[in-house]
Amino acid sequence: MDNSTFKIFLALTCLSITSTLILAYKSYPLYQYVTASYNTQKIPDALNSTMPIKDSEHAFYNTCKITDPLNSITPIKDSEHFMVSAFIDHRLGGVIRVIAIIKRNSLQPLYCVYCSAEQVCKTVHTDVQIHNDHFGFPFHVSDVICKGKHMQNATHVRISTKDLDNNATEYLPIQNQVRMSTFKYNFTVCISNLFGDYNNVLQFAQTMEMYKLLGVQHVVIYKTGCGPDLEKLLKHYETEGILEIVPWPINQFLNPSSGWNFQEHKGDVHYYGQLVTLNECIYRHMYQSKYVLLNDIDEIIMPYKHANLPSLMKYLQYAYPRVSVFLFESHVFPTTQFEESRKFKRAEWNNIPGVNIMEHIHREPNRKNIYNPTKMIVNPRKVQQTSVHSSLKNYGYIHRVAFNVSRMAHVREPVQVNLTKEQLFVDKRMWDFEQKLIPNVDRTLKLSGLLRPH
Template sequence: MEKGKVLLSLLIVSVIGILFLVHMNSNAYYVQAPLTIKAPPSNNKFNIVDASYSITPIKDSKHFMVSAYIDHRLDGVIRVISIINRNNLQPLYCVYCSAEQVCKTVNAEVQIHHDHFGFPYGATDVFCKGERTQNAAHVLITTDEKDTADHKVEYLPIKNKAVQETFKFNFTVCVSNLFGDYNNVLQFAQTIEMYKILGVQHVVVYKTACGPDLEKLLKHYETEGILEIVPWPIDQFLNPSSGWNIKKHKGDIQYYGQLVTLNECIYRHMYQSKYVLLNDIDEIIMPYKHANLAALMEDLQSAHPDIGVFLIENHIFPKTQFEESEKFKRAEWSNIPGVNIMEHIYREPSQKNVYNPTKMIVNPRKVQQTSVHSTLKNFGDSFRVPFNVCRIVHVRVPLQGHLTKEQLFVDKKVWDFERELIQNVDQTLKLCGFL
């Protein structure tokens, strides 16, 4: 009998010991193999940044995360498009986690784009390289690797999880910045309708602010489906410059973070769009030898199969010089705020020994980093498209204001589309309540 009690006691002690070990092991996920943690149970989920957010501060730093993508061209590393303060560099860490909430921490590799125009903050790629990055669902950039256990910090969702060979859009236009009280309704409507005629299916605008009338037009195009508005509240985090020259336009970052948004737009549409057009809101990339952009790119790509970056010359049509017959000075548009591009057919000549900036049509899958007028890193070469094949119609204040009308060139290309363009602009303005 006594022997049985002893055996029973030993059994109880053993069971208690096993339960204690199990309990201890269940709390050991913060001290497993170095730099690998197990997330808390599902009732304590990750704080994932809302899809409508576009700028997320990095804790205990002067830096910001913007968006995260798998880069399949670079062995599946995670590329976090970021805004980094160049004067306050510090070691950064990546915490990337699978959908099953298993996380890994690695040292981050920081590449600040060299085209920052001297401003303190610059567009930056933060790379997260490690095992199974392709399987990651979300990522965090942190200044302290110990923060990996704190899941109250905000993680970015990781996009471009899979390579696509068919695309939702053939052509996407990326408009890098909209800010201030910009209210150029008529020119914006004409530009969007012109792009529709040329074969564009998607336009993206990074919006900080705009005028009330343009806001109404943006909502119309967003409802219609051609326009995607990405909120860009850069002024809530930094003092953005309204220009590119730091001596003339003071601030923390060049032109409301234009370089960040251009790069973000390329990666956002890496597998959504066959081609991406990078140009400003008052510019139209216009084919001169082809009926539309599809025909243009078919010929260019056929002649240059390895090229992924096509540079298009910028040409200014001064909004101060008006077509004399007043053929398109329409009474219906007289009260619409903005510029009527159909009235401005006079083009400035190119200046000798003066750099003529370009904008671009790119295959986003061949671009790694871009600036405003050319790419910084890409797979393959760039090709400058001849002036007579394609050029930019840029209606704006004159660059050579001293020139008389007789010294300008007549360029009526937009008139080739007058009937369809006017009809479509009128319809849009009526739907918005402007007519």
């Protein structure tokens, strides 16, 4: 082969190799990631994303380590919003639902970045659904819905303000991966918020022990803060296994309101994010608990025709098989009125801070032309969104349980402050549990290191 022929052969060989390399590069996902950033396309409104997945989905390899967030509240970069937790919603075809806190007047287009165990990540547009019960507060619980391909293989997700950004490492683990038909618990109580220096130890212990006697196996508390004595009691119940404490440092990110009315109480978010935690609790226990009770720690849903909650719910579900949300009327037992015999004013409890619910058996009558507020027992698999006193979006029907079947005892300061004792009704239902309740409370206080010699 002469010199000129060799040069022609060498040039053709180099051209062939270069063409092969280009084709291989274009088929590699990294090329798709790089070139996609140069594509110009109209970003759909985040509240009403209608762009097909094939046009909005970008795949890339995340070369950074995916880490779980340190807090239960995670800021969304370059926004005023926050991520809380993420779940597969099998009822909607396996989409990813991210519980979030959104600033209502600062909503920009948001993107969902979800990754598999191999750290292959995809970006899709989102549908942001701000719940409608915001009470005027600027920040409110919202669902960020992510729709894409093969989401059943996703393990982690984050919400981003950019459609292509693989630099972030903080992702939420995706829960509810498997749809379950058998449950770890029959009844879970969700206590939405514990904040400030709340130290009502005696009422807390009595309520927890009453829950157990009624058939509750699991209690969840979203904790921002509490008093030192209650902290000891919480640790006991956590060690015992009935209590799950979810850290809720909402005050590190926002100025939470201590009330429900924005005009009166001000602040960034309603009642320390109560509506965020109630919705989060439903999804957290969707496949862990058959029923979820949504009430506060000073409230007890009491059956009046049945011995406990299992027998009550068996009756209600048989009578109303298509109902998924049961409402229970709230009735106030004012802490300013005491029963006369003082049989439950026990010397053993003199040094225990808090209210003794056994001493308060007088119930306020219904107020004329005023709708009694309710709390709920729900089938969590049938609820999409909830408020405090009723469900916002659910499958199936809602039923208000009859007063004589079951109602909620709310032991608190009076609502009708001008009523005399003679105008109240005597209601001793809690006394039916005294033989087991009192020794159980004593045992718990002793194990918590709170029951001191008198």
